[in-house]
Amino acid sequence: MITKKQTQVLDFIKLYMAKHSYAPSLEEIKKKFKLASVSTAHYYISKLQDAGFLNKEHNQPRAVSTVKAKQTVEIPILGAIAAGQPIEAMEIPDETITITRDEIGKQGKHYALRVQGSSMIDEGIFDGDIVVIRKQEVAENGQTVVAVIDDNQATLKKLYRENGKFRLQPANPTLFPIYRDEVEVRGVVVKIIRNLESQLDQGQSRDEKYVRKIDYSWDYRGEKTKSHTHGIHTYPAMFIPQVGRRLLETYSKEGDTICDIFCGSGSALVESRLIGRNAYGIDLNPLAIFLAKAKTTPINPQKLTREYIALLDRVEKIKDKEIQRPDFNNINFWFKDKVIVKLAKLKKAIREIKDETIQNFLMVAFSETVRYSSNTKTGEFKLVRVKGDKREKHDPDVIGIFRKHAEKNIAGMTDFCRDTKKDSWTKIIYGDSSKDNGIKANSIDCIITSPPYGDSRTTVAYGQFSRLSAQWIDIFDDPNDASGVDNDLLGGRATKNLTHTLSSDYLKESLEKIAKQDEARAKDVLSFNIGLNECLKQAYRILKPRKYFCLVVGNRLVKQVRIPTDFIIAELAEKIGFTCEDIIVRNIPGKRMPIKNSPTNIVGALEETMNKESIVVLRKN
Ligand SMILES: C[S@@+](CC[C@H](N)C(=O)[O-])C[C@H]1O[C@@H](n2cnc3c(N)ncnc32)[C@H](O)[C@@H]1O
Numbered sequence: 078m079i080t081k082k083q084t085q086v087l088d089f090i091k092l093y094m095a096k097h098s099y100a101p102s103l104e105e106i107k108k109k110f111k112l113a114s115v116s117t118a119h120y121y122i123s124k125l126q127d128a129g130f131l132n133k134e135h136n137q138p139r140a141v142s143t144v145k146a147k148q149t150v151e152i153p154i155l156g157a158i159a160a161g162q163p164i165e166a167m168e169i170p171d172e173t174i175t176i177t178r179d180e181i182g183k184q185g186k187h188y189a190l191r192v193q194g195s196s197m198i199d200e201g202i203f204d205g206d207i208v209v210i211r212k213q214e215v216a217e218n219g220q221t222v223v224a225v226i227d228d229n230q231a232t233l234k235k236l237y238r239e240n241g242k243f244r245l246q247p248a249n250p251t252l253f254p255i256y257r258d259e260v261e262v263r264g265v266v267v268k269i270i271r272n273l274e275s276q277l278d279q280g281q282s283r284d285e286k287y288v289r290k291i292d293y294s295w296d297y298r299g300e301k302t303k304s305h306t307h308g309i310h311t312y313p314a315m316f317i318p319q320v321g322r323r324l325l326e327t328y329s330k331e332g333d334t335i336c337d338i339f340c341g342s343g344s345a346l347v348e349s350r351l352i353g354r355n356a357y358g359i360d361l362n363p364l365a366i367f368l369a370k371a372k373t374t375p376i377n378p379q380k381l382t383r384e385y386i387a388l389l390d391r392v393e394k395i396k397d398k399e400i401q402r403p404d405f406n407n408i409n410f411w412f413k414d415k416v417i418v419k420l421a422k423l424k425k426a427i428r429e430i431k432d433e434t435i436q437n438f439l440m441v442a443f444s445e446t447v448r449y450s451s452n453t454k455t456g457e458f459k460l461v462r463v464k465g466d467k468r469e470k471h472d473p474d475v476i477g478i479f480r481k482h483a484e485k486n487i488a489g490m491t492d493f494c495r496d497t498k499k500d501s502w503t504k505i506i507y508g509d510s511s512k513d514n515g516i517k518a519n520s521i522d523c524i525i526t527s528p529p530y531g532d533s534r535t536t537v538a539y540g541q542f543s544r545l546s547a548q549w550i551d552i553f554d555d556p557n558d559a560s561g562v563d564n565d566l567l568g569g570r571a572t573k574n575l576t577h578t579l580s581s582d583y584l585k586e587s588l589e590k591i592a593k594q595d596e597a598r599a600k601d602v603l604s605f606n607i608g609l610n611e612c613l614k615q616a617y618r619i620l621k622p623r624k625y626f627c628l629v630v631g632n633r634l635v636k637q638v639r640i641p642t643d644f645i646i647a648e649l650a651e652k653i654g655f656t657c658e659d660i661i662v663r664n665i666p667g668k669r670m671p672i673k674n675s676p677t678n679i680v681g682a683l684e685e686t687m688n689k690e691s692i693v694v695l696r697k698n
Pocket of ligand 1: 313315339365526528529565608
């Protein structure tokens, strides 16, 4: 299966080879098709190789050669299909797509549709993709189908039969299923064709000041993200380790000192230690600091295992009367009484460990145990209590949960200890990155970071996510202070009015559009950007001249206005003294961070799921 553009690239390669007897280089392909980067040319080559049109000849400068054509078939593209709200089913053949017979099987008739919308993103079907459909009128439970409902409205969904009805299920956790008594099936999806061309075109067609380059090689779809100590604790919007590592390897070198100014749970810092960079991490959420320290401090695995086994022995023997129940507001709202007793015994046993680093490391598994045994919905980043019957039945095996996490974490630490570069160091600072945190001016070789996506009220509430853990593991002198964290983070306090001096046309345009609908939301957005601008200034101060600052950011929707945070950062940063050298767009595979913007107040009208993010590459002048 190859798309129009891929066919053009293949034709070019064939012609070139006929003329020169060797293949064109990636640079030549890039030049010929005016591609954004060599990696895009490489993307086309690998697609042609995957489809069997080119041979794989690795590690040679002009590493392609054509193969004998496979049996291909031309499939008509009959129009668009909604992966979102159903749209009128219209079949107007406009183009065709060529794919090899092997890819769809010999049976049946096929057609293709362009996808509109994001309701199937967890199935790997994105806006702009093309789906190949095998015509059929029946489907099995769970198949992704073209379904026509309500008098000719077509939609792409997973089909289930339930209690005599049909459920059309979106593959997107923020959207609701559609139930109908009758559904007409017009076929099942047999092939998904990612459409790099249309996305590149969309990204570049407007007359923008900056250019976004979509690069699928940054997706790391299906790769393991929990190696070493990366998986020891959940944290919202964590870095994919592969992205962190690639940025570090591209923009810094061994022995350099790097900084993550919003280090969160410390993913970039773990990668730094693994590839021999010294690292500073800064964050304003105390639980994040606790996790980042535990993740980056090597501990002898044998010693750790010994302490863990002794701990399991001790916890059995602790009597109810020996425990100290924590005292914070609403504890009985979030935990059942018998869970509180078990957690308190476990905590007492961990606190008896003399070695503080081992104690803290096992506290990380305890913190996860707190979350899983509480009455909260564990799939949410905000604190939401499970309802009625489900809560009644909730009877968590506290020690079992702890053991599962502790043992997984010890295995992760064993790998981390083995692979970490012994003479690199990590320093983690609890502080506000919009202020001077004591890092010397012009001392850092590279900054890589991922800022929050927006204010905590409408995006991720890092403080709220961390609250119960922080209260149980005594992170605050007064555990009730844990409720205040979100107010201090970027955008935590809305501005009084909408006047400002930030030098960004993109921001001005977004604020105007949002303010027309909801002034309060516009103030949240402004407050976030004022804080972010201060962070950019501090980053400028600590970075050495000519060195790189990479930010992984999401362009969120507020009141249906897409805020181009990547362009806003580029504009603000250029005013401060950076040059924006690149904006790379990557897909976020899987369900890492659905963002529900409930303030719309329309049932079912959830504003977005972010499925792309931008990597903004800045260089200090
Ligand atoms: C997207 S998360 C970073 C996640 C991190 N990359 C990881 O892998 O865990 C953003 C972080 O910014 C932190 N943050 C928000 N405002 C801050 C500020 N003013 N100063 C420092 N950190 C802040 C939040 O606490 C949160 O941990």
